[in-house]
Each structure stands twice: as structure tokens, then as C-alpha cells.
Amino acid sequence: MNERSSKRRTKVLASREVVFASALQAFAELGFHGASMRDIANRAGMSLSNLYNHAPSKSDLLVELLKTANYNHLSETEWAVSAAGPKAVDRLEMATRAYVNYILQHPLEALVAHTELRYLDNDARKRLVIARDRLEAIFENIVQEGVRAGEFHTPYPDDVARNLLSMCAGIAEWYRPDGPMTRDQIAEQFAHYAVRLVEQH
Numbered sequence: 001m002n003e004r005s006s007k008r009r010t011k012v013l014a015s016r017e018v019v020f021a022s023a024l025q026a027f028a029e030l031g032f033h034g035a036s037m038r039d040i041a042n043r044a045g046m047s048l049s050n051l052y053n054h055a056p057s058k059s060d061l062l063v064e065l066l067k068t069a070n071y072n073h074l075s076e077t078e079w080a081v082s083a084a085g086p087k088a089v090d091r092l093e094m095a096t097r098a099y100v101n102y103i104l105q106h107p108l109e110a111l112v113a114h115t116e117l118r119y120l121d122n123d124a125r126k127r128l129v130i131a132r133d134r135l136e137a138i139f140e141n142i143v144q145e146g147v148r149a150g151e152f153h154t155p156y157p158d159d160v161a162r163n164l165l166s167m168c169a170g171i172a173e174w175y176r177p178d179g180p181m182t183r184d185q186i187a188e189q190f191a192h193y194a195v196r197l198v199e200q201h
Helices: 003-030 037-044 048-054 058-083 088-105 107-119 122-126 129-148 157-169 183-198
Strands: none
Touching (some): 037 058, 058 107, 058 122, 058 129, 088 129, 088 157, 107 157, 129 183
8 A cells, every 4th residue: 555545544544533523513412313424524524525435325324333332331341241350240340340341431332332332224213233232241240140049139130231231221310520520430330330230148
């Protein structure tokens, strides 16, 4: 690749990052239906026709945003679990902290994922649920292992993961960086909630 081609590629990648950052802001502030491609183009500082060179539709932008966010969320949670000890309670706490920390570090992505996914058609949603299902499976497996090992005593092991992740996802709707609690305090609080849900003794 010659220098001119390299510079052109760098410029295209930079423009793509601006497009997706602008789309994320628009979806978070205006909602999927409220935001238009023109809104996104204006935020990105480019013409509408140039925006269409990067993405043919709002749905494509939202899918790409959420797909990247979901897999990054999954990766960080998997890493945290792999670094935890063998006890189910330790793995549950680590998984919950990682899950919550990702939401706190990427609040716009988390908010859009929590509130705007329902506006995509079935085919688009199918492209996104793989990572989400794998995330839920991490928590389901930890809970089941904890129950089998006698660490957890919840009578509702099949419901814990879904309820816990729903509770965590709601953080995106109320979290403010200038709020009274730090990120670490919030993550620790939700790790405590997780342990209470499984009735660890």
C-alpha cells in the first residue's frame, strides 16, 4: 500500500468513526425514530450523500453500533469471569462488576441498546441477539453451578440471570457521571444485589 492509499484509508476510517459517534449521540438524545439521517449527517459535519456512502440506512447504523457494543460487553464480561476464582460466588460478583462497569463506561451505547433495539425489524434483531444470549448464558451457568455446589440457595435459579441483567441494564437510564456514587461504588452495589438474589450463605 503506497502512502497516498494509506492516507486515504486513514481518512475513511476516521470519517467512519465520526459517523458512528454522531449516530450514537443522535439515537441517545432523539431516539431511533426521532433521529433522521440528516440529523446524523449534520452532527458528523458532512453532506447527506456522503453519509449514505458509510451506511445505507438508520437501521444499518444502529445494528453496527449495537453489534460492536454487544460483543465488547461480552468480551469484557468473559475476561472478568476467567480471572475469578473457582467459587461460584466470586465468579458471579466479578461477572456483575464487569457487566455494570461496561454500562457505566459506555452509557450512551448502553442506553441505546436498552431503549432502541425494539425498533429494529426481526432480521436485524437476529443479528444482535447472539452476543446478548451468550452474556445471559454466562450468568445462567454460574447460578446453576452455584446451586449444584450448594453455594446458592435461590428457589428461582432459572430466573436470576434474566432479572439481574434487566436490573443492570436499567442503570443506563439513570446513571450520571456527576451523581453521588462513583462507578466502583455502583458496580460493588450491584455485585451485592447479585449475591442477594442467589441467596448465598
